[in-house]
Amino acid sequence: MSSLLKNIFRFILFIVVQVYILNKVPPVHQFVKPYIYFLFILWLPFNMNRAGQMFVAFIFGLTFDYFSGTPGLHTMPCVFIAYLRPFLLNLLIPQETTQLSFAEPSVKSMGWASYGTYVLILTFLHIALLVFIEWMEFGDFVFFIGKVTATTALSLILIFIAEMLFPRQGKHRTNVA
Amino acid sequence: MRNIIAFIRQFFNFFLFLVLMGISLGILINYNQTYQAVFSNIANEATGKVGAQYNSVEYYFRLKKTNEALVAENAELRGLLKQSFEGPDTSSVIKIDSLLKDTLGRVRKFQFLSAKVVNNDISDQNNYITLYRGSKQGVTTDMGVIGPQGIVGRVILVSNNYCRVMSLLNRNTKVSAMTKNGFYTGLADWDGKDPRYITLHNIPKSAKVKIGDSILTSNLSGSFPPGIMVGTVAAIQGDPGSGFYELKIKTSTDFYSLQYAYLVDNVIWAEQKQLEAKTPKEK
Numbered sequence: 001m002s003s004l005l006k007n008i009f010r011f012i013l014f015i016v017v018q019v020y021i022l023n024k025v026p027p028v029h030q031f032v033k034p035y036i037y038f039l040f041i042l043w044l045p046f047n048m049n050r051a052g053q054m055f056v057a058f059i060f061g062l063t064f065d066y067f068s069g070t071p072g073l074h075t076m077p078c079v080f081i082a083y084l085r086p087f088l089l090n091l092l093i094p095q096e097t098t099q100l101s102f103a104e105p106s107v108k109s110m111g112w113a114s115y116g117t118y119v120l121i122l123t124f125l126h127i128a129l130l131v132f133i134e135w136m137e138f139g140d141f142v143f144f145i146g147k148v149t150a151t152t153a154l155s156l157i158l159i160f161i162a163e164m165l166f167p168r169q170g171k172h173r174t175n176v177a
Numbered sequence: 178m179r180n181i182i183a184f185i186r187q188f189f190n191f192f193l194f195l196v197l198m199g200i201s202l203g204i205l206i207n208y209n210q211t212y213q214a215v216f217s218n219i220a221n222e223a224t225g226k227v228g229a230q231y232n233s234v235e236y237y238f239r240l241k242k243t244n245e246a247l248v249a250e251n252a253e254l255r256g257l258l259k260q261s262f263e264g265p266d267t268s269s270v271i272k273i274d275s276l277l278k279d280t281l282g283r284v285r286k287f288q289f290l291s292a293k294v295v296n297n298d299i300s301d302q303n304n305y306i307t308l309y310r311g312s313k314q315g316v317t318t319d320m321g322v323i324g325p326q327g328i329v330g331r332v333i334l335v336s337n338n339y340c341r342v343m344s345l346l347n348r349n350t351k352v353s354a355m356t357k358n359g360f361y362t363g364l365a366d367w368d369g370k371d372p373r374y375i376t377l378h379n380i381p382k383s384a385k386v387k388i389g390d391s392i393l394t395s396n397l398s399g400s401f402p403p404g405i406m407v408g409t410v411a412a413i414q415g416d417p418g419s420g421f422y423e424l425k426i427k428t429s430t431d432f433y434s435l436q437y438a439y440l441v442d443n444v445i446w447a448e449q450k451q452l453e454a455k456t457p458k459e460k
Contacts, residue, residue, distance in 0.1 A: 020231050026433055027300045030370045050190045058197045062204075067224050069298060069305040069341065072205025076198055083194040133205070134302050 003045050003103060011060060014040040019067040022158075031143070031150035036158045037064055037074075038126050041082050042119060043168075045104045050086050057082030077129040081122045092118055106168050119159055127152045225307050225339035228296035236436060243436040250325040287402045288442040290314065292322075295339070299432050302369045304344040306330060310440060311338040321400030321441040327429035328352065328407055329438050331400050340440075346372050346432060353398040354407045357391040359384055365392070365407060365426065372432055374411060377424040384422065386413055392426050399446050 018037035025034060041057050048056075061075030068074070089105065092114040102109035105118060131147045185192060236243075296307035310316050312335045322329040322342050330350065334341035343350055346367050354377055355362040363379040377392060390410045394401040412425040 023298060023300060024235075025300070027372065033300055051193050054190070054193055054197055058201070061201070065204075067227070068301070069296075069307075070205075070301065070303065072201045072203070075201035075204065079194065079197045079201060083190070 007040075007044065007056075010040055010043065011063075015060075015064050015067060018064065023068060029150070031146045032154055033147075033151050034158055035127065035130075035151060035155045036162065038078060038081060038123070039159055039162060041078060041085070042122055043104055043106075044082075044085075046089070046102065050083070053082045053085065054079055073133060074130065076133060077126045080129050081126045084125065085122065088118055088121060104168075107163060108168070120156065123155050123159070124148070124152050127155060221307075221334060221336035221339050221341060225295060225309070225336070228307055229293075229309060232293070232295045239434050239436055242431075242434040246325040246431075246434075247437065286443060286445055288444055290316070290440040290442065292340075292438050292440055294435050294438055297432070297435055298344070299346060299372045303348050304346040304372075304432075305333075306342040306344050306435070306438075308340050308342060308438060308440070309338065311336050311340055313337050315442070316340045316440055317442075319400055321398075321402075321443075322438050323401065323405055323441060324430045324435055324438045326406065326431065328394060328401055328405055329430055329432075329435065332440065342438075344432065345375060345428060345430070352401070352407065353395045354392050355395040356380065356384060356386060356410075357393050358386070360395075361386075362395045362397060363424075373427060375408065375426050375428055377426050378421065380422040380424055382415065382420050382422055386410060386422060386424060388413065392424070399443055399449065401441060402443075 014037045018035070022034040022036060027033065037060075040060055041053075044053055044056065057078040058075060061078030062071070064078075065071045065074050093110050105115060107115050109115075110118065128148050131144060131151065135144050135147075290310060292308040292310040294306060295309050296305075298304040298306070306322070306329065308316075308322070316332060316335050318332050318335055320332045322332060328345060330342040330344040330347070332340050333343045345352065348367065348369055350366060352365045353362060354365040361380050361384040363377045365375050365377045367375045380386065388410050392407040392410065394403055394405045394407060396403040406429045408426040408428040408430075410424050411427040414423045414425065416423055
């Protein structure tokens with residue numbers, strides 16, 4: 001499967017899963033809400049240029065927002081992590097070897113430690129900004145801290161499960177026709 | 178000039194980032210105020226269709242609960258039938274002049290339109306519901322929405338075949354409600370915490386409120402007919418600074434399993450609003 005096709009498929013899949021499965025889960029507690037859709041942005045290929053990444057994140061966020069009925073709310077955090085992603089990747093991986101031989105960030109291409117840090121930081125920033133926008137008009141600090149922590153933890157668990165269930169082959173880019 | 182272009186090219190990504198963030202912020206801020214017909218129509222129709230597809234599956238799994246709710250409502254309505262009451266004087270016969278009631282359209286104040294729920298959020302801070310009824314079926318903004326068990330929300334956006342409802346579980350919702358016992362009127366809203374409870378403000382401490390009392394919509398809320406169930410009192414909290422109670426109310430509508438709703442059209446509300454707009458303002 002070509003990279004483009006794979007990402008279009010993921011685009012649809014992540015929105016469907018988030019809107020029609022995770023958003024329908026009855027809330028256990030006001031702090032806890034399961035989010036996984038932004039994993040789409042974390043999984044974008046290495047060789048995309050930065051403007052492209054931000055555009056894709058913008059379109060992705062906006063599409064998700066129209067399904068969840070909150071235009072703009074998830075778009076901003078999506079663009080935000082898409083902007084920060086290249087900086088973080090530059091810090092975390094030996095550029096020459098990894099970016100040349102692998103297609104996208106994964107456990108295989110980056111190793112557990114680097115990939116874990118990458119996911120942790122971007123998830124935290126994404127959810128912090130999301131909750132911040134959501135709570136800006138209400139302004140309760142305990143809720144802000146509580147919701148960011150709990151939701152980040154739950155998202156990390158979901159991402160971990162997704163990585164376990166669907167191991168992606170860290171395909172060597174040069175081998176793909 | 179060349180320097181400016183070079184500067185922009187050098188920091189192109191950063192500027193693009195700022196522009197995209199700005200656009201998202203603009204959409205976010207404008208959504209509640211000036212979200213206009215053209216854009217909303219397309220987006221509403223497209224997401225509404227997908228929502229309807231999804232709901233046709235989900236609906237099957239909720240059939241039992243939906244049936245129970247509708248049967249309960251039927252039983253309640255049957256209780257209101259004339260046959261269920263016995264007048265004190267059986268020698269007089271009540272005749273209803275149906276002409277006066279229906280064709281003149283003056284007596285009737287509220288009209289009901291049933292609608293299927295095709296999308297329903299409960300887990301956000303601001304929740305919205307999509308119904309499969311739109312302007313072609315006569316839906317307008319500000320119509321009230323009630324479910325089989327109680328009030329649900331208010332219409333905020335309308336497209337050809339779908340409408341978007343601001344759920345009772347929304348930070349911006351405010352509903353005028355009263356206690357059934359004593360008719361004390363207050364304002365109900367949601368604090369964004371627990372989707373099972375809303376808060377009713379401004380009930381004077383002189384009111385005799387007990388836990389379990391019914392809360393109904395008041396005569397002041399134009400979108401809803403008076404006397405529609407809002408919920409029951411779950412806890413009574415006194416605000417020490419003022420002479421008012423804050424009542425924690427358990428909503429009677431079960432938002433988790435909502436499948437059908439009724440749109441309420443207040444036929445003579447336009448006239449009332451027109452009159453109220455004429456009230457001389459203080460200078």
